[in-house]
Amino acid sequence: MTLNKQIVLDRKPSGKLTVDCFRTQSSPVGDPGPGEVLCRTLLLSLDPANRAWMQGATYRGEVHAGTVMPGFTLAEVVASNDIKFKAGDLVEGDGGWQQYFVSPAKGLQKRVRLEPLSHLMSVLGVTGKTAYCGLLDIGKPQPGETVVVSAAAGATGSIAAQIAKIKGAYVVGIAGGPEKCRWLVDELGLDDAIDHREGNVYATLKARCPKGVDVYFDNTGGPILEAVLSRMNLNGRIVCCGVVSQYDTANPASGPRGIPGLLVTKRIKMQGFIVMDYVKLLPQAEKDLAKWMAEGKLKVAEDIIDGLDQAPAGLVGLLAGENRGKRMIRVAD
Amino acid sequence: MTLNKQIVLDRKPSGKLTVDCFRTQSSPVGDPGPGEVLCRTLLLSLDPANRAWMQGATYRGEVHAGTVMPGFTLAEVVASNDIKFKAGDLVEGDGGWQQYFVSPAKGLQKRVRLEPLSHLMSVLGVTGKTAYCGLLDIGKPQPGETVVVSAAAGATGSIAAQIAKIKGAYVVGIAGGPEKCRWLVDELGLDDAIDHREGNVYATLKARCPKGVDVYFDNTGGPILEAVLSRMNLNGRIVCCGVVSQYDTANPASGPRGIPGLLVTKRIKMQGFIVMDYVKLLPQAEKDLAKWMAEGKLKVAEDIIDGLDQAPAGLVGLLAGENRGKRMIRVAD
Numbered sequence: 001m002t003l004n005k006q007i008v009l010d011r012k013p014s015g016k017l018t019v020d021c022f023r024t025q026s027s028p029v030g031d032p033g034p035g036e037v038l039c040r041t042l043l044l045s046l047d048p049a050n051r052a053w054m055q056g057a058t059y060r061g062e063v064h065a066g067t068v069m070p071g072f073t074l075a076e077v078v079a080s081n082d083i084k085f086k087a088g089d090l091v092e093g094d095g096g097w098q099q100y101f102v103s104p105a106k107g108l109q110k111r112v113r114l115e116p117l118s119h120l121m122s123v124l125g126v127t128g129k130t131a132y133c134g135l136l137d138i139g140k141p142q143p144g145e146t147v148v149v150s151a152a153a154g155a156t157g158s159i160a161a162q163i164a165k166i167k168g169a170y171v172v173g174i175a176g177g178p179e180k181c182r183w184l185v186d187e188l189g190l191d192d193a194i195d196h197r198e199g200n201v202y203a204t205l206k207a208r209c210p211k212g213v214d215v216y217f218d219n220t221g222g223p224i225l226e227a228v229l230s231r232m233n234l235n236g237r238i239v240c241c242g243v244v245s246q247y248d249t250a251n252p253a254s255g256p257r258g259i260p261g262l263l264v265t266k267r268i269k270m271q272g273f274i275v276m277d278y279v280k281l282l283p284q285a286e287k288d289l290a291k292w293m294a295e296g297k298l299k300v301a302e303d304i305i306d307g308l309d310q311a312p313a314g315l316v317g318l319l320a321g322e323n324r325g326k327r328m329i330r331v332a333d
Numbered sequence: 334m335t336l337n338k339q340i341v342l343d344r345k346p347s348g349k350l351t352v353d354c355f356r357t358q359s360s361p362v363g364d365p366g367p368g369e370v371l372c373r374t375l376l377l378s379l380d381p382a383n384r385a386w387m388q389g390a391t392y393r394g395e396v397h398a399g400t401v402m403p404g405f406t407l408a409e410v411v412a413s414n415d416i417k418f419k420a421g422d423l424v425e426g427d428g429g430w431q432q433y434f435v436s437p438a439k440g441l442q443k444r445v446r447l448e449p450l451s452h453l454m455s456v457l458g459v460t461g462k463t464a465y466c467g468l469l470d471i472g473k474p475q476p477g478e479t480v481v482v483s484a485a486a487g488a489t490g491s492i493a494a495q496i497a498k499i500k501g502a503y504v505v506g507i508a509g510g511p512e513k514c515r516w517l518v519d520e521l522g523l524d525d526a527i528d529h530r531e532g533n534v535y536a537t538l539k540a541r542c543p544k545g546v547d548v549y550f551d552n553t554g555g556p557i558l559e560a561v562l563s564r565m566n567l568n569g570r571i572v573c574c575g576v577v578s579q580y581d582t583a584n585p586a587s588g589p590r591g592i593p594g595l596l597v598t599k600r601i602k603m604q605g606f607i608v609m610d611y612v613k614l615l616p617q618a619e620k621d622l623a624k625w626m627a628e629g630k631l632k633v634a635e636d637i638i639d640g641l642d643q644a645p646a647g648l649v650g651l652l653a654g655e656n657r658g659k660r661m662i663r664v665a666d
Contacts, residue, residue, distance in 0.1 A: 058598045221593050240593040255588025260554050260573040263605030265391045270603045272596030 004029045006068045007097035007311055012054055016248050017319060019312040022069065030102040032081045038102050039075035041095050043121050043304075044329040046314050047072070047155070051247040059274050069097040069311070073331075074111070074120055085110070092120065097311050099331060122326035123159060123289055123300045126275055130241060131159035131217075132285040133278040136167075138271045139215040139239045143168030146209050148228055151219035151244055152193065153180040153301075155326035159289075160217045160241075161190055162298050172209055174201065174224060176321045183324065188299055201227035212236075220245045226256030232268050240272040248319045301325020337362045339401045340430035340644055345387055349581050350652060352645040355402065363435040365414045371435050372408035374428050376454050376637075377662040379647050380405070380488070384580040392607050402430040402644070406664075407444070407453055418443070425453065430644050432664060455659035456492060456622055456633045459608055463574060464492035464550075465618040466611040469500075471572045471604045472548040476501030479542050481561055484552035484577055485526065486513040486634075488659035492622075493550045493574075494523055495631050505542055507534065507557055509654045516657065521632055534560035545569075553578045559589030565601050573605040581652045634658025 003026040010023040032038045050071060053063040063070060073095030077085050082105035085091065091108040095101040111120055122128060141147045147164040151157040152173025161184070164171045173184040173193045181193035194204050201224055205213070212233035218225055222245030225238075232238070246252040262268060278285070292298035303323045305314050308331045318327050336359040343356040365371045383404060386396040396403060406428030410418050415438035418424065426441040428434040444453055455461060474480045480497040484490040485506025494517070497504045505525045506517040514526035527537050534557055538546070545566035551558050555578030558571075565571070579585040595601060611618070625631035636656045638647050641664045651660050 052594070058594075218593060225593065238593075240596040242597065243594045246594060252590060252594065254586075254590050255592035257585060257587050259588030259592055260551060260558065260571075260603060260605060261385070261391075261576045261579060261585065263573040263603060264575065264607065265605065267605050267607065267610055269605075270593060270596060272593060272598065272600050272602075274597065274600065277600055 002029045002100070003027070004098055004100040005308055006099075007308065009054070009063055009065055009067060009069045011065050014250055017051055017054075017316055019316055022312040024309065029100045032079055032102050035082050035105055036102050037077055037082055037085050037091070037105050037108060038079040038100065039091060039093070039095060039108070040078050040100055041073045041075045041098065041308075041331040042333070043074040043118060044095070044097060044308070044311060044331050045072040045121050045126070046311065046318050046327045046329060048242060048244040048247055048319060050315055051319055052243070055247070055250070055252070059276075070094050071096050071311075072126060073101075074117065075101070080105070092125075097308065099308060118302050118304055118328065119300065121328045122155060122302050123293060123298065124286055125326075127155040127326055128159045128289050129278070129282055129285045130275040131156045132163060132289060133275055133281050134239045134241050134273050135160045135163050135215075135217055137278065137281065138269075138273060139164075139217060139237050141167045141169040141215045144170070145214035146170045146172065146211055146233075147215040147217065148172050148174065148205070148209065148213050149217040149219070150174045150224050150228070151242070152184055152190070153324050154219060155323075156241060157217065157219050158184075158188060158301055158325050159298070162188055163292075164215070164217075165189055165191075166292060166297050169215070172205075174220075180324060196224055202230060205231045215239065217241060222246055222253060222256075226258070229256050229258055229262050229268075232262065232266050234266050236266060236268045238268060238270040240270055244319070303327040304330055306330045335362045335433070336360070337431055337433040338641055339432075340641065342387070342396055342398055342400060342402045344398050347583055350384055350387075350649055352649055355645040357642065362433045365412055365435050368415050368438055369435050370410055370415055370418050370424070370438050370441060371412045371433065372424060372426070372428060372441070373411050373433055374406045374408045374431065374641075374664040375666070376407040376451060377428070377430060377641070377644060377664050378405040378454050378459070379644065379651050379660045379662060381575060381577040381580050381652060383648055384652055385576070388580070388583070388585070392609075403427050404430050404644075405459060406434075407450065408434070413438070425458075430641065432641060451635050451637055451661060452633065454661045455488060455635050456626060456631065457619055458659075460488040460659050461492050461622050462611070462615055462618045463608040464489045464496060465622060466608055466614050467572045467574050467606050468493045468496050468548075468550055470611065470614065471602075471606060472497075472550060472570050474500045474502040474548045477503070478547035479503045479505065479544055479566075480548040480550065481505050481507065481538070481542065481546050482550040482552070483507045483557050483561070484575070485517055485523070486657050487552060488656075489574060490550065490552050491517075491521060491634055491658050492631070495521055496625075497548070497550075498522055498524075499625060499630050502548070505538075507553075513657060529557055535563060538564045548572065550574060555579055555586060555589075559591070562589050562591055562595050562601075565595065565599050567599050569599060569601045571601060571603040573603055577652070636660040637663055639663045
């Protein structure tokens with residue numbers, strides 16, 4: 001009998017997430033019932049939102065203690081009791097932190113294999129498409145406008161910032177630490193980068209974005225949102241993508257000062273979204289992203305960690321900002 | 334020589350606005366230069382935003398101590414050095430808290446006289462058009478949706494709430510005190526009203542809006558926004574019109590908890606606006622508002638106080654919520 005290694009959320013974190021909130025267990029690989037599919041996990045996505053799921057219901061239900069930690073996965077079909085899938089198919093779905101999982105067929109989407117497979121988790125996966133849809137549908141950057149992206153060295157931010165450059169904007173990334181900032185400018189070609197760990201993001205923004213900010217792609221919320229909010233131009237757009245500053249805590253802070261007053265004064269639009277809202281735009285997103293990569297306009301940073309056992313430490317480190325680009329776990333080849 | 338009575342902002346309030354922040358003075362009526370117009374104030378609008386102007390720059394410059402308090406006015410032309418205006422014309426513009434004012438011609442708009450004149454300050458003026466444009470362009474209420482309006486007994490809120498009813502929504506007003514709440518339901522025909530002074534707006538909203546909230550027309554910000562935010566439905570729209578909870582203080586509070594997290598989770602749009610953004614929509618707004626009034630679908634509440642001297646106390650009282658509908662000062666007949 002094949003055993004399935006699983007990582008379970010053993011207890012909810014009371015403050016910051018630590019690796020001892022998780023435990024590993026083995027259980028028999030499940031048997032797919034009618035309409036179900038047995039899959040073997042290849043790649044597991046680690047996302048800051050994983051931590052938010054522990055705070056309560058978000059765009060998905062709350063994650064409770066005692067359950068296998070959920071997570072987005074790229075997997076291979078082992079056995080299928082549904083006509084739409086057959087053994088060997090490549091699929092994506094919420095397989096969770098485990099080597100094998102059984103899923104209803106309707107919870108899986110077939111993907112075409114490509115090299116490297118990891119691109120299906122990064123630029124051509126949820127994060128790349130999130131950056132594309134949010135920036136272009138809500139942010140709508142125009143040539144010459146100033147676009148600011150927070151967590152710009154992260155999975156989604158690094159793509160969003162580059163797409164803004166492709167669209168002709170003046171792009172400033174906000175990231176933690178001088179190395180990331182140098183990388184944003186030297187490697188990804190951003191116009192400027194601000195290290196929020198140096199403090200006083202408001203004053204730095206004022207100096208570096210003298211024409212104000214037209215589009216803010218917000219991955220962080222919190223004090224960075226507050227600083228950017230005060231520098232927004234008339235008719236500015238704030239793309240609310242994520243709130244990583246408020247995930248790793250049991251007590252998310254109040255919102256920035258000035259909300260909603262500044263929204264009125266400057267006629268700002270703040271809009272939240274998740275990528276699943278953009279079913280119709282996704283084919284175009286994949287096509288454009290692939291084309292920009294092929295043309296060398298879009299660079300992809302991936303941060304691949306080997307072994308399911310590394311998932312807890314990988315997520316804790318992600319929340320501390322140690323990644324550059326898209327972090328994922330290689331569970332199997 | 335005719336004297337011009339003026340009310341000056343003598344000093345900025347350090348906390349809540351009090352009448353002793355103002356002083357009265359008399360000065361000679363000004364002489365219009367080339368391209369200028371001398372006007373006699375008839376009606377002076379009192380708006381919660383008057384207090385926000387003292388906090389700093391908003392959609393207009395900050396009001397500094399020692400200057401005649403600005404304010405929106407309906408006035409009659411006394412003498413004109415511009416070809417577009419002649420004595421006797423009815424005009425609107427920022428005449429301020431004084432009996433006479435001189436304005437560049439381009440700062441004035443001509444209005445057609447109607448009875449009662451006060452409608453040009455309420456339903457057919459800035460507040461009515463603000464309600465119309467914000468609710469219909471940003472909120473876009475659909476038949477059967479739930480619309481919540483805060484400061485619903487106020488000038489803008491009372492119109493916005495009724496327009497939402499006209500558009501077929503289930504409309505719940507939030508106001509301070511049982512009399513206002515009864516008035517909203519019995520006189521204006523709202524479906525329900527919540528007295529925020531009773532506390533726990535969140536729980537009350539949960540009970541009274543069991544299907545959640547699709548559109549929130551926000552005049553208050555602060556704790557009421559926080560409560561409504563948590564009850565918003567997927568794809569909800571928050572029309573950011575005003576922030577009266579944060580005007581009468583030197584230290585506006587931080588924003589609600591959950592911003593921008595809830596915006597992401599529920600794909601909410603928050604958008605600020607001011608009525609001047611909607612030049613193209615205004616003719617239609619005036620036409621519709623007049624028609625709805627004529628059909629008896631839209632009731633207009635006005636709160637007219639006689640005498641320029643009453644302006645300071647009138648504004649202080651407005652900030653405390655003592656008005657029902659549009660408060661204005663009748664400066665002259």
